Amino acid sequence: MKVLSAEQLSGADKETIRKQNITSEELMERAATLVFNEINQRLQGAPIPIKIFCGIGNNGGDGLVIARHLIQHGYHVTVYVVNYSDKRSEDFLANYEKLKVITNDWPHLIKEEDHFPEINTGDFVIDAMFGIGLNRPIEGWVAKLVKLINNSQAFILAVDMPSGLFSDKTPGKKAAVIEANYTLSFQSPKLVFFLPETMDYIGDLQVLDIGLDREYISKLISETFLIGKQEAVSLYIPRKKNSHKGDYGKVLIVGGSYGKIGSVLLTATAALKTGTGLCSLYIPECGYDIIQTGLPEAMLMTDTDKKMLTTYPKDFDADVVCFGMGVGTDEKSVQALKELLQANNDPVVIDADGLNILSNNKEFLKMLPKNSVLTPHPGELKRLIGAWEDDFQKLEKVKKFSKKYNVILVVKGAHTFTIDREYIYINDSGNPGMATAGSGDVLSGIITSLIGQGYEPVNAAVFGVYLHGLSGDITAEEIGYESLLAGDIARNMGKAVKALFERESMESK
Numbered sequence: 001m002k003v004l005s006a007e008q009l010s011g012a013d014k015e016t017i018r019k020q021n022i023t024s025e026e027l028m029e030r031a032a033t034l035v036f037n038e039i040n041q042r043l044q045g046a047p048i049p050i051k052i053f054c055g056i057g058n059n060g061g062d063g064l065v066i067a068r069h070l071i072q073h074g075y076h077v078t079v080y081v082v083n084y085s086d087k088r089s090e091d092f093l094a095n096y097e098k099l100k101v102i103t104n105d106w107p108h109l110i111k112e113e114d115h116f117p118e119i120n121t122g123d124f125v126i127d128a129m130f131g132i133g134l135n136r137p138i139e140g141w142v143a144k145l146v147k148l149i150n151n152s153q154a155f156i157l158a159v160d161m162p163s164g165l166f167s168d169k170t171p172g173k174k175a176a177v178i179e180a181n182y183t184l185s186f187q188s189p190k191l192v193f194f195l196p197e198t199m200d201y202i203g204d205l206q207v208l209d210i211g212l213d214r215e216y217i218s219k220l221i222s223e224t225f226l227i228g229k230q231e232a233v234s235l236y237i238p239r240k241k242n243s244h245k246g247d248y249g250k251v252l253i254v255g256g257s258y259g260k261i262g263s264v265l266l267t268a269t270a271a272l273k274t275g276t277g278l279c280s281l282y283i284p285e286c287g288y289d290i291i292q293t294g295l296p297e298a299m300l301m302t303d304t305d306k307k308m309l310t311t312y313p314k315d316f317d318a319d320v321v322c323f324g325m326g327v328g329t330d331e332k333s334v335q336a337l338k339e340l341l342q343a344n345n346d347p348v349v350i351d352a353d354g355l356n357i358l359s360n361n362k363e364f365l366k367m368l369p370k371n372s373v374l375t376p377h378p379g380e381l382k383r384l385i386g387a388w389e390d391d392f393q394k395l396e397k398v399k400k401f402s403k404k405y406n407v408i409l410v411v412k413g414a415h416t417f418t419i420d421r422e423y424i425y426i427n428d429s430g431n432p433g434m435a436t437a438g439s440g441d442v443l444s445g446i447i448t449s450l451i452g453q454g455y456e457p458v459n460a461a462v463f464g465v466y467l468h469g470l471s472g473d474i475t476a477e478e479i480g481y482e483s484l485l486a487g488d489i490a491r492n493m494g495k496a497v498k499a500l501f502e503r504e505s506m507e508s509k
């Protein structure tokens, strides 16, 4: 799914009005009615106090439409107009009148702190103060109202986006931003919904298709995509009946050191579980028995050093090589990575200490084969590209790095971002249980396996990240977040691939 900017959405809004020959008020009615339907479906007429805070622009107009429908369906609704400006939009005013007609009264006006209502724990608050029109931080008494709502313990539903959140930049640390429990957003998710600094404001997210013109949207150029089940399925390459193990990639996993052999075991297990035909490992000698016992399906070569990697098997002919997990950063192991880069022209996958070695030896970056995949967590990323001021600057720096070195970066996080030059792919699978040791080693194994099976490196990264998250979701469903181990993610890869094609799970995301 394309992630559109506020300007693109406003453009689609105008084009839809023109093409469908409707008024903007009718479009507002359509969008806000969808929000009402969602609320009604969940509340089922429950007599809980609903407090709707409406701004004076079109987000506020949405709030007024939602209020009208809720009142007409017998809900206990109080409507507040947060009068932060006198520049009321036309569609706001039209709906202001309509609400008056059904209630015979004007909504409560809030113009200063003294007008604030009490907000209680059991209240259902609807935030329709600001949407994509926010263009400066919320200040003064409006900021105080935002804080009052946040501190109230009421359930908060945000319309389109939580008020105070910009669509194209991060708010300051102390900014007033609604902390929603649930966000119902129109037509397209916004980039800020997925960034580490801002994702917590959103709560659970649901995107409503408000019927903006499909043709116009399909022609819009977007460089940012949300990867859900549908997008993942489209990347899948089916296996041919007439095939053999040589068709599914000969991968080489290079890593491990004394005390960290488990990492390569996880990577290799994940690669085989993702469908690799032939999996070989190159490890320090101390890992021999561990791997042979733990993964009899793998083949093994050992370094002459007992405890760490010192070299690289240059003559080994692999379709794809993965380097880094559990390696450490000893000078001898730096040499091993150098030899690997000198010997390979095809894309490689670099993770963990492999990334730390790159950060300490920046001259290696130019030696990376084109379209290699780097999989940093935030700490490794910082060492690689330097510190950033906010998430938007981070994205710009990663894009620049990707372009400069012709590589793909998988920036790991609650929503992992795969960045390929200008393009950003945001992953939508996964859960907090996956924040566990070895989870990244498994991801590297999955991506390496897919490259070996013939996926383009960027597709291997995007699809691999999705499958990794899906396997984590399936595991969490079975055993919960706390006891989820990285090995479980690898072992459940088969279930993840199967789930891609199950009907009900297709519809769930």
Ligand SMILES: NC(=O)C1=CN([C@@H]2O[C@H](COP(=O)(O)OP(=O)(O)OC[C@H]3O[C@@H](n4cnc5c(N)ncnc54)[C@H](OP(=O)(O)O)[C@@H]3O)[C@@H](O)[C@H]2O)[C@@H](O)CC1
Pocket (backbone or CB within 6 Å): 009, 010, 013, 027, 028, 031, 055, 056, 057, 058, 059, 060, 061, 062, 084, 085, 087, 089, 129, 130, 131, 132, 133, 134, 135, 136, 137, 138, 139, 159, 160, 161, 186, 187, 210, 212
């Ligand atoms: N596009 C779509 O698909 C559809 C969109 N729809 C809805 O419209 C919403 C966007 O509406 P909108 O453009 O009227 O802006 P909104 O967010 O209500 O803000 C209102 C005004 O506030 C002002 N202002 C800004 N910052 C401020 C501040 N800190 N403190 C004080 N004032 C501030 C600023 O005006 P300014 O004062 O700068 O002139 C701004 O114009 C969208 O989110 C969705 O809910 C649907 O109805 C239909 C389909």
Ligand SMILES: [K+]
Pocket (backbone or CB within 6 Å): 059, 127, 128, 129, 130, 131, 158, 159, 160, 161, 162, 163
């Ligand atoms: K809002």
